[in-house]
Amino acid sequence: xxxxxxxxxxxxxxxxxxxxxxxxxxxxxxxxxxxxxxxxxxxxxxxxxxxxxxxxxxxxxxxxxxxxxxxxxxxxxxxxxxxxxxxxxxxxxxxxxxxxxxxxxxxxxxxxxxxxxxxxxxxxxxxxxxxxxxxxxx
Numbered sequence: 001x002x003x004x005x006x007x008x009x010x011x012x013x014x015x016x017x018x019x020x021x022x023x024x025x026x027x028x029x030x031x032x033x034x035x036x037x038x039x040x041x042x043x044x045x046x047x048x049x050x051x052x053x054x055x056x057x058x059x060x061x062x063x064x065x066x067x068x069x070x071x072x073x074x075x076x077x078x079x080x081x082x083x084x085x086x087x088x089x090x091x092x093x094x095x096x097x098x099x100x101x102x103x104x105x106x107x108x109x110x111x112x113x114x115x116x117x118x119x120x121x122x123x124x125x126x127x128x129x130x131x132x133x134x135x136x137x138x
Contacts, residue, residue, distance in 0.1 A: 012057030020062070023051065027066045037067050041077055045084050054085035082136060090125040095136035102138060111135060 015023060026047060031040040044066060048059030055078045057071075064074045078084045085093075096102075096111040111122075114133055118126050125132040 012061050015058060015062065019051075023047070023062065024066070027062075031066065038069065041067060041069070041074065042081075045074075045078055045081075049084060052088075054088050056086075087123075088125075089132040090130050092131045093134065094131055095134045097136050097138040099137050 014020065027040075027044055030043045030047065031037050033043075034040045041063060044063045045055055045059070048055050048063060052059055060071050060074045060078060063069070064071045067074075079086065094114065096107055096114060098107040098111055111133075115121060118131055118133055120126055120131075120133050122133065122135045
């Protein structure tokens with residue numbers, strides 16, 4: 001039997017102080033636009049994604065710190081919305097819908113053709129880091 005050990009004390013690497021300070025100024029400007037600070041969570045997640053290319057554990061922690069939320073509360077929002085990436089993606093993000101109607105209209109074939117053409121599977125990025133392919137629901 002294989003035993004899996006988790007180190008629950010591992011924390012994300014914080015932003016360097018100068019980056020943290022700059023982001024904190026931007027975050028305060030964003031938060032000030034809303035009557036309730038928690039309402040600024042989505043724009044703060046967009047800020048984190050614009051800085052890192054995705055929403056990392058460090059970004060989650062930063063948002064939680066700014067809004068007085070737990071990391072779990074921020075993670076729940078970041079993972080609920082498909083617009084927030086939790087892993088680094090390519091310069092181009094290609095999403096292909098394969099729900100029932102889109103599959104009938106050719107979505108499954110388009111996704112299959114793109115997988116073959118790009119040499120990647122769903123959620124993977126090409127070796128050159130240019131294109132990330134993802135199955136989505138429209």
